[in-house]
Amino acid sequence: xxxxxxxxxxxxxxDVVRVRQLVRTVAVEAKLSLVDQTKLVTAxxxxxxxxxxxxxxxxxxxxxxxxxxxxxxxxxxxDQGPGIADLDLxxxxxxxxxxxxxxxxxxxxxxxxEFAIDTAPGKGTTITITKWCR
Amino acid sequence: xxxxxxxxIGDILLxxxxxxxxxxxxxxxxxxxxxxxxxxxxxxxxxxxxTLDIVDSFVGRTLATIASVSRVLDAExxxxxxxxAVAITLVELGLSLPGIRTALNVELGxxxxxxxxxxxxxxxDDEDDADQAAVxxx
Ligand SMILES: Nc1ncnc2c1ncn2[C@@H]1O[C@H](COP(=O)(O)OP(=O)(O)OP(=O)(O)O)[C@@H](O)[C@H]1O
Ligand SMILES: [Mg+2]
Numbered sequence: 001x002x003x004x005x006x007x008x009x010x011x012x013x014x015d016v017v018r019v020r021q022l023v024r025t026v027a028v029e030a031k032l033s034l035v036d037q038t039k040l041v042t043a044x045x046x047x048x049x050x051x052x053x054x055x056x057x058x059x060x061x062x063x064x065x066x067x068x069x070x071x072x073x074x075x076x077x078x079d080q081g082p083g084i085a086d087l088d089l090x091x092x093x094x095x096x097x098x099x100x101x102x103x104x105x106x107x108x109x110x111x112x113x114e115f116a117i118d119t120a121p122g123k124g125t126t127i128t129i130t131k132w133c134r
Numbered sequence: 135x136x137x138x139x140x141x142x143i144g145d146i147l148l149x150x151x152x153x154x155x156x157x158x159x160x161x162x163x164x165x166x167x168x169x170x171x172x173x174x175x176x177x178x179x180x181x182x183x184x185t186l187d188i189v190d191s192f193v194g195r196t197l198a199t200i201a202s203v204s205r206v207l208d209a210e211x212x213x214x215x216x217x218x219a220v221a222i223t224l225v226e227l228g229l230s231l232p233g234i235r236t237a238l239n240v241e242l243g244x245x246x247x248x249x250x251x252x253x254x255x256x257x258x259d260d261e262d263d264a265d266q267a268a269v270x271x272x
Contacts, residue, residue: 013156020154020188038188038219042227045190049157093228103191107227 005063005074010051019048019060023075026062030073032133039111040073040131046104047077047127053098055079055125065130072113072132080124087117138163140170146247147171147209148240150182160196167200171207178247179204182240184215194229201234210250212236214243 006026008018023044027037044060051058058079065074084090091109096102109115114130136159141148147170149163167179181197183189189197201211214237216224224231237243 013158017154017156024187035219035222038217038223039226042188042190042223045188045192046227049190049192101191101195101229103228107191107229110226110228111223 005061007059007061009057009059010048010077010079011057012052016045016048016052019062020045022060022062023073026064026073027131030064030071030133032073032131036131036134040075040129043108043111043129044075046108047075047129050104051077051079051081051125055081058124067132070132072130074128074130076126076128078124078126083121083123083125084117084119085121087119135159135162137166140166142170142174142176145176146178146180146244147174147176148180148182150185152185154186155193157192160193164196164200164203168203168207171204171209177209177251178244179209179211180240180243180247181211181213182215182243183213183220184217184239186220187217189216189220189224189229191227191229194224194227194231198231198234210235210247212243212246214238214240 006022008015008022010016010019020041024037024041027040032040048060051060056079058077061076063074065072089095091106093106094102108129112129113132116128117125119125135156136153138149138151138153138155138159147167149167171179181200197213204211212235216236235246237246
């Protein structure tokens with residue numbers, strides 16, 4: 001990620017709103033289409049809430065990226081929480097340990113172009129998503 | 135904490151969500167609405183989400199809960215004004231909002247409520263007639 005990225009600590013509901021607002025601003029600057037902006041902000045909202053609720057809080061870093069052929073936005077959600085023991089299960093539509101709909105992780109993955117998870121029990125969780133401009 | 139206002143217009147409760155709601159604000163709205171339905175005896179609720187640029191799983195779930203709770207309290211809920219990009223995103227997220235009635239704008243939402251209310255009243259009348267018939271033939 002380039003030096004222009006911005007970091008938001010996530011410790012409260014209000015911080016999740018801040019994450020949405022920052023991602024929206026960056027998505028507009030990067031000239032994502034309206035539908036892609038909506039998808040990215042929605043995915044970010046899901047993952048930031050997971051960072052807060054399951055990760056016990058953490059950070060969200062939002063930045064612009066550029067490959068040889070295109071520009072995009074990369075967002076990293078990191079926490080030092082319990083980690084995810086069974087990733088396949090957690091990524092299944094409808095699986096929840098928190099009484100939610102179990103759509104956050106699986107749905108967010110569908111809404112972005114790239115989705116990577118680094119997690120292990122007791123080691124926290126880091127999720128990196130990328131949306132490319134079309 | 136901010137609060138989403140609930141307006142009473144005739145026999146309808148109108149909620150226009152104008153802010154990016156924290157989760158707590160959405161939960162508070164759910165409670166406020168249930169209380170207002172009981173206090174006013176309104177049979178219709180319209181939730182205008184035309185200013186919302188996203189609906190995530192939390193807000194989606196809150197809307198679904200509001201619709202179910204209203205139904206138990208004899209009120210019908212219609213969600214109006216969803217933006218096209220929000221609809222596309224919701225479906226891709228996997229949230230199809232079953233059990234939620236929708237209309238394109240407030241005006242159509244009011245019409246929808248009036249129509250379904252008229253229908254339930256006709257049904258109630260029919261039941262009365264049937265009771266009457268049973269009484270007279272016995
Ligand atoms: N950062 C995290 N740390 C630890 N566990 C997590 C994390 N994110 C997700 N999980 C686990 O993965 C499960 C699925 O997450 P997902 O976001 O799909 O559903 P949910 O949050 O339970 O419900 P929803 O997001 O639909 O309201 C969670 O219930 C939780 O057990
Ligand atoms: Mg979630």
